[in-house]
């Protein structure tokens with residue numbers, strides 16, 4: 001059980017594996033008014049940047065769960081760099097069925113709602129670990145503009161237009177599930193660029209060093225195609241983290 005090698009190579013040494021900059025991630029931590037001592041469960045925690053920086057900046061504690069052994073190792077190293085190893089724990093595993101031993105103040109899934117089969121299922125997974133009155137944080141794409149054709153849909157990591165809501169639809173979805181949307185932080189085209197563009201240089205450098213690797217052909221094709229696809233992505237695809245409190 002691990003993340004495919006392709007993803008790990010492509011994401012290189014990126015600390016945040018979503019279209020947020022470090023500034024936006026920090027602004028989100030302030031916006032949701034974390035209190036010292038709060039507990040956070042982060043499902044699909046990636047390289048642990050949210051949990052580690054928020055533990056440092058807001059004196060919270062918590063657990064991150066991720067299916068990638070590389071990401072879990074990076075998370076533990078980051079906790080050491082930031083001096084928060086006594087307050088954060090990173091677990092390797094499938095987050096789809098993960099339930100915390102003790103209910104938490106904040107439960108998050110940032111950019112991986114497939115772990116629960118979509119937004120609805122992931123909200124249900126998170127809620128199982130949340131204390132009454134606690135907050136959910138859900139990171140999810142949405143259509144900024146209606147995609148005009150299938151090429152645009154696929155450039156935006158979707159198979160069908162209906163794979164994502166528009167922003168209004170996503171808010172209505174949260175309301176329909178019984179949650180108030182009480183804060184949000186949205187990506188913008190520039191922060192999308194900071195997620196996508198570093199991967200092109202990573203891929204190019206990797207190709208230069210590994211021309212005979214079995215993944216070289218795939219990465220060669222991606223390096224040519226992805227900047228062109230990203231032109232559409234940064235225009236049509238939004239992404240945000242939504243803070244929810246149960247009605």
Ligand SMILES: C[S@@+](CC[C@H](N)C(=O)[O-])C[C@H]1O[C@@H](n2cnc3c(N)ncnc32)[C@H](O)[C@@H]1O
Nearest residue numbers: 016017018044045046066067068094095110111
């Ligand atoms: C788009 S990244 C987001 C990472 C992190 N939340 C962030 O914002 O930086 C998706 C993450 O989900 C993890 N992942 C994918 N499927 C998973 C699963 N079933 N259980 C746990 N983690 C999973 C990947 O290893 C990857 O780290």
